Amino acid sequence: MHLPLDLKGATFEQVAAFVAELGERPYRARQLYRWVFARDAASIAAMTDLAGSFRTRLVGLCAISRLRLAHQHLARDGTRKFLFRLQDGEAIETVLIPTEGRLTLCLSTQVGCKLACDFCRTGEGGFARNLTPAEIVDQYLAVQREVLAPGGEKITNLVFMGMGEPLDNYADFVQALRILTAPAGLHVAPRRITLSTAGLVPRMEQFGREGIPVKLAVSLNATTDEQRNRLMPINRSYDLARLLQACRAYPLARRDRITFEYVLLGEVNDTPEDAQRLCRLVQGIRCKINLIPFNPFATSLYRGPQPERVQRFLDILVAGHCTATLRESRGVDIEAACGQLRTSAPGLAEAAPLALHG
Numbered sequence: 001m002h003l004p005l006d007l008k009g010a011t012f013e014q015v016a017a018f019v020a021e022l023g024e025r026p027y028r029a030r031q032l033y034r035w036v037f038a039r040d041a042a043s044i045a046a047m048t049d050l051a052g053s054f055r056t057r058l059v060g061l062c063a064i065s066r067l068r069l070a071h072q073h074l075a076r077d078g079t080r081k082f083l084f085r086l087q088d089g090e091a092i093e094t095v096l097i098p099t100e101g102r103l104t105l106c107l108s109t110q111v112g113c114k115l116a117c118d119f120c121r122t123g124e125g126g127f128a129r130n131l132t133p134a135e136i137v138d139q140y141l142a143v144q145r146e147v148l149a150p151g152g153e154k155i156t157n158l159v160f161m162g163m164g165e166p167l168d169n170y171a172d173f174v175q176a177l178r179i180l181t182a183p184a185g186l187h188v189a190p191r192r193i194t195l196s197t198a199g200l201v202p203r204m205e206q207f208g209r210e211g212i213p214v215k216l217a218v219s220l221n222a223t224t225d226e227q228r229n230r231l232m233p234i235n236r237s238y239d240l241a242r243l244l245q246a247c248r249a250y251p252l253a254r255r256d257r258i259t260f261e262y263v264l265l266g267e268v269n270d271t272p273e274d275a276q277r278l279c280r281l282v283q284g285i286r287c288k289i290n291l292i293p294f295n296p297f298a299t300s301l302y303r304g305p306q307p308e309r310v311q312r313f314l315d316i317l318v319a320g321h322c323t324a325t326l327r328e329s330r331g332v333d334i335e336a337a338c339g340q341l342r343t344s345a346p347g348l349a350e351a352a353p354l355a356l357h358g
């Protein structure tokens, strides 16, 4: 065991093993876990109902890390964007999106991203490092703690659509999911969590075997390999046929379906032919299609689609019996919309640019 153990990045089983190694009774693990996750304790000293002798033993053997909230922006539509500073000076962004009856938190899993999608700001910024399980989980705890009033609003849904490709940080992402869903701790229902992937097919298949029934979203964004190779270089490794075959075989929970995210880029992938091809591609897959009109940023190579082309695209999908929705852009005025995130906070210019999954 590496000491000190960061309790915030540990599964319940790891904390139980740690407590057993200390020769302590098993119920101590449950107490510790409750303090760290259900009660969000900042330190061992804050765990006031633990015996003083036990707390003394813990000091130096374990720690509880915390993200530092460096900046936040509030958009006119109520969307909030948070910039967290990590211990090594890197920065990440997390976005809180209120919609009717829901409060959804969009989490990051990496500082930057290796996949370099052509329409995404993260593609421009490159990759710095993976987030640890504690850094992933603490985005949830920190927003709940520092932004939402105690006993007031609660985050209802989590989407892994922030900076980075979750399946490219596989072990840490899965560990974070196990922590978030642990009944002894935060106990977030898996059906309230969505994993969004750009199509790292072998990892998608591996994840399907983990038995964690979170919802799956796949960033598709193109209807031919030629187009997708250009927009999403990951397609050169795992082409559309391979990706869609993995989607067909994915072990969905009963009544669940895959969401295909499709960013509409003006006059690039928003033609009637694209819509018809999209309908054919997803045939036989229990799915819905989420259309996202692109929000251009200063250096982007692409523009947003014309509203009438968006409507036409949607109409073709519906006429082809596809379940399709149009996602309104949230937080556009604070650059928190999909593909728009970046560190624009004063004094944070040195941080890596950020973007959301398409």
Ligand code: SF4
Binding pocket: 113, 114, 115, 116, 117, 120, 121, 122, 123, 162, 163, 164, 165, 198, 355, 356, 357, 358
């Ligand atoms: S869209 Fe997602 S996978 Fe592609 S570069 Fe951006 S963060 Fe990475």
